Amino acid sequence: MTKTALVTGITGQDGYYLSHLLLNQGYRVVGLVSPHRQPNLAKLGNLATQVEIYNVDLRDPLALLNAVEQLRPQEIYNLAAPSFVPDSWKDPLGTLDLITGTATRLLDAVRQVGLSTRFYQASSSEMFGDVLSSPQDEETTFRPKNPYAAAKLHAHWTMVHHRQRYGLFACSGILYNHESPLRPPQFVTRKVSLAAASIKLGLAETLEMGNLDAKRDWGFAGDYVRAMWLMLQANEPEEYVIGTGKLRSVKELVSIAFDSVGLNWENHIVINTNLLRQDEHFQLVANPSKAKKNLGWEPEVSFEALLEKMVQTDIERLQNGSISQATEGKLLVD
């Protein structure tokens, strides 16, 4: 029997890689996309003709209930979220509703329809926030430091409560930073890959950056969506920390990306103090032992290979005109 997977956030980076994996596994993949996000469907590229799209406002509980009732999915992956952390300070309540509200409405729909649907909630390492110990695992205390992290934590607990109270097969992956050539350019890896490519091609000279000493645990998005799928195939619904276990600085990131095209980053980086964050973390690094042991999950793409691939992809895109270097020194994707 063909399994149906319902995916929110299908037009995002993770939605793309997850859809690709699910289609390869023979699933019927249905994306729930709010009407105002319809223009983003182009981001599905070659997958656009292989997935089905349901036009559903994720803020509308009845519409979500109807979608779950009609589609009767075996699996739901709730990936939809505004994901650029600094933006959450501009609209904390909107962030809360999109993240926590959507998770709650979806979980409640599954409960009301009474299906044995398996549910994946996209949780984030940002929930650990102001950490007291490193690396972090599934037992680490959550100390969120921004509205995005607080909203993710609320959604995470809502998922746990639905599992405990109603017996739903609900899981979450507490994912550390995961990147790819599909990452939007406001995130640091893509910002750097696009800049390295532009400078290499003579289209730019400098790149404005925030804190070069900030540290993160960065992996490849394609590896992380495999962990999501594995969680829903397990015997028991649980939480899993997903990351590489390696802490890297932004300075290392810049250096590796620029090196990969023979550039010396020190000649091109300019610090812009407006890009420094007050809610910065320096020790967010995963201990993914549980995922390795229970799910047999391993990250396969190294940090160096990931950055090299991102820079090369941006060089190709700039050369073939699928993206352009926009005005006022800002790098934008068309």
Ligand SMILES: C[C@H]1O[C@H](OP(=O)(O)OP(=O)(O)OC[C@H]2O[C@@H](n3cnc4c(=O)[nH]c(N)nc43)[C@H](O)[C@@H]2O)[C@@H](O)[C@@H](O)C1=O
């Ligand atoms: C797990 C988590 O991962 C992501 O959140 P993020 O870590 O905030 O991602 P980012 O790429 O914006 O920043 C990474 C680091 O890089 C530093 N940094 C320095 N200079 C610049 C800079 O110029 N731009 C940016 N964006 N960052 C800079 C910045 O201060 C930070 O330390 C999201 O997917 C989120 O949804 C999520 O859940």
